[in-house]
Amino acid sequence: MIGDRIKNPLENDVWQLCLRLREVVDLICAPKIHTNQVAYLQMLIEEYLEMRSKTFPGESLKPKHHYLVHYPELILHFGPLIRLWTLRFESKNSYFKQCARKLHNFKNLCSTLAERHQLLQAYLYAGKDYMMDFIEHAIQSVLPQLDREKVEAVVHELETNLGVEGPDDLQLIKEEDIRHLLSPVQCRRLINYFKSGNTAPSLSTSFSDEPSTTQFTSPRGRSNWVDSFQVPWDKMRPSLKRAIDACNRPEPGDRRHMVHVIVDSMRENCLNPTRKDWETIGCGYFTLLQQLKTRVEYVNRDNTLSRLRKPRRSQTSDDDQPPPAKCAKIDSYGCINWQPQEYPEGETSSSLEEKRKEMVDFFTQEGLRAAKRGRVKELMAIAYLKQREDINADPTPSIQDISKQWPFLLSWKFLLSHFTTLTGVDLYTRLKEDLDKKGKRLLEFFRCQLDQGEEQLVLPSTPRLIALGDTMWSANRWMLSIEGRVVIPHLPPMPDFVTALAVLFASFYVFNIEYQVEAVTTLEFVQRFLARINPDSSKCTAKVQRSRKAGRTVKRKTSDMSLRVISFMNAFSAFDCTS
Structure with a gap:
């Protein structure tokens, strides 16, 4: 690719070194190699190492260069080294790391990982055929008189034309779907069996000296x-x-x-x-x-x-068939609809873009007052998928860019509505209920802790809630600022403090903002104690933080859940029991 760009290639030492290395690689990676070529390979390796030392005298050889010396001997013992290549195993690194972190296993981890990986490979090898075999056996048990070809035709119809992916989908099959393959009586018998729910396999096995039995x-x-x-x-x-x-x-x-x-x-x-x-x-x-x-x-x-398993949908070779459904990318931090994959009925990417432009026109003409229009509410609900695509784009857009594309998303009503669709949680209702139940007890608890001393906390740069009033408790108007600018002004006003708190918390989820180290304890307290959103990981991934005592940057302790929040919950539970 670059040989014609090299000036005087015969006199260019670096180019000659690359060519010599290419010869070495060709012989090492060859699927077949003669014993006479092994001696030639050894000579090439020695020449390459000598040329490397002369060409780059200031760069010492690495241990990997020394490994080359042993390759000829290894080829004589084991044959072509390409058949012993372990580079493919590097792709398993992330899988094993993820398993090790989530298993909470501290005894014989290597055995557990090997077992999990073997089961994964067996499951992937079986693919969709595993579940379809159960469906085939179910049809044969209900209609034993059917010949093999007829059974295969029914299974092919269910899998290919009707889109059945597993036993649960069989309950949605109607008689007219398979009427052209079976008689009316056979159709009804099969449909009744499907609706009884007896086709889904769930293995339950007890290990003993007696022969094991399997129940479905x-x-x-x-x-x-x-x-x-x-x-x-x-x-x-x-x-x-x-x-x-x-x-x-x-x-x-x-x-x-x-x-x-x-x-x-x-x-x-x-x-x-x-x-x-x-x-x-x-x-x-x-x-x-x-x-x-x-x-x-x-x-x-x-x-x-x-263990719970789901069938893996296999690829289809028919060009007229739709591509297999893929799992939507998820935030895995309490979100259930982080990036939907299917467009609303009758909508396409271009039609959603037209609806976005229509909302921008409304905002240009009337400002936030247009948020009261029923048409705007309808458009915001339909265009949720497009909103998530723009927010989740790479590179991450700024809040200013989002406000230009989706101006009504920075209305506190639509922000909370977006959060509800994203997480399935009505945040205002949940915060209101918990503050009504726990508010007085929280104030009493913190009042009892004042003798431990108070510290001044450094507020995070963004997002932040700005209260308009003499004090935080007497304020009746609030604004939200993100990235150093007010994104939700005090007009139209938020009705109460609970709404303002909900808007502040929702902004972290809606705009994919991580918790700042300085505020992670407070925000995780609101998330887990009040909003009751309890994922398995933390929304703060920072590795370092500034020590309040030493005043310098130190390594941050990371855990799935803030240790301070756990400590507070334990202390509050004990306080609640004794009060």
């Missing part, structure tokens, strides 16, 4: 048991019962025993409960939920059959 049950009944689940209080320690009766905080040992008992009782109904099940039984308390989750993962370490 519908996952639709997976969460039904949660509604009728009863905590086995008769198995709890007497000291735990006394602490609860006296409204005291249980001892750590009693709490751990309670978690073990609850998990054992849960696993009698479902070997691997979902996060939704934990939240229901954990009553929304994040620390209890995490303990239940960790305990379930620990007891399920060796039970590979109880």
Whole structure:
């Protein structure tokens, strides 16, 4: 590619060095090599190392250069080295790191990672055929008189033309969809069987000396048991019962025993409960939920059959078939709709762009007063996908750019509406309820802590809430500033402080802003204690922070949840029990 650009290539030492290295690489990576060529390879390597030392005398050779000397001997022992190439394994590095961080496993991690990876490879190898085999067996069990060709035709119709991806989709099949393949009676028998929900496989196996048996049950009944689940209080320690009766905080040992008992009782109904099940039984308390989750993962370490799996959609070779559905990119920090993939019905990228321009015209003519129009509200809801595309663009747009493209997004009403669509949480309602329930107790708790000394906190640069009034408590108007400029003015006014707090908190999620180190404890307190959004990780990824005591930059301790927030929740729970 660049040989014709080299002047005097025969006299250019660097170019000759590159050519010699290319010869070495060609022989090393060759799928077949003769023993006579091995001697020639050894000579090339020696010449290359000598030329490298003379061409770059100031650069010492690295250990990797020394490895080249051993390649000829290795080829004589093992054959072409390309067949022993391990570079492909480098792609597994991120997978193993992610598993190691999320497994919470501290015993024989290598064995666990090897097992997880082997199961992943087996699952990927099976692909979609795994689930479709179950569907084929289900059809044969209901209609045993069908010949093989007819069964394959029905499975092909369900998979290719009707888009069935798994057993759950079978309940949506109608009689007219397969009427051209089966008789009316056969169609009705098959449809009734599909709607009974008996086609979804869920493996439940117990390990013993006797031959293992496999049972197939519908996952639709997976969460039904949660509604009728009863905590086995008769198995709890007497000291735990006394602490609860006296409204005291249980001892750590009693709490751990309670978690073990609850998990054992849960696993009698479902070997691997979902996060939704934990939240229901954990009553929304994040620390209890995490303990239940960790305990379930620990007891399920060796039970590979109880893990939840989803079929992987395989590629199709037909040009007229739509491409396989891809998982939407998610923020994984409490967001359920971070970047939707499907356009609203009847909409395209160009039509959403036209709607965006229409809203810009409304804003140019009437300003924020146009936000009261029903048409603007309708357009903002339809164009949510386009809003997320612009916000999530790379490089990240500034707030000023977003305000030009989506001026109504900086109206506090539409900002909160966008947050609700993004996270599924009605933030104002949730903050209002929690402040009404916990507000007085919070004030009493902090009033009791004043003797510990107060520190002046350095407010983060952005976002910040600006209160207009003599004091924070007497203010009745608020503004929001981001990136050093006011983005939500005091007119039209926010009705109360709860709305202002909701707008401030929502701006971090809507505009993909990380929590600043200086404010991470306060914001995570609002997120987990008041808004009750409890993901597994932290929204602050900073590695360093400024020490308040030493006044210098120090390495920041990172954890899935702020240790100060955990400490506060424990202290507040103890205060609540004793007050």
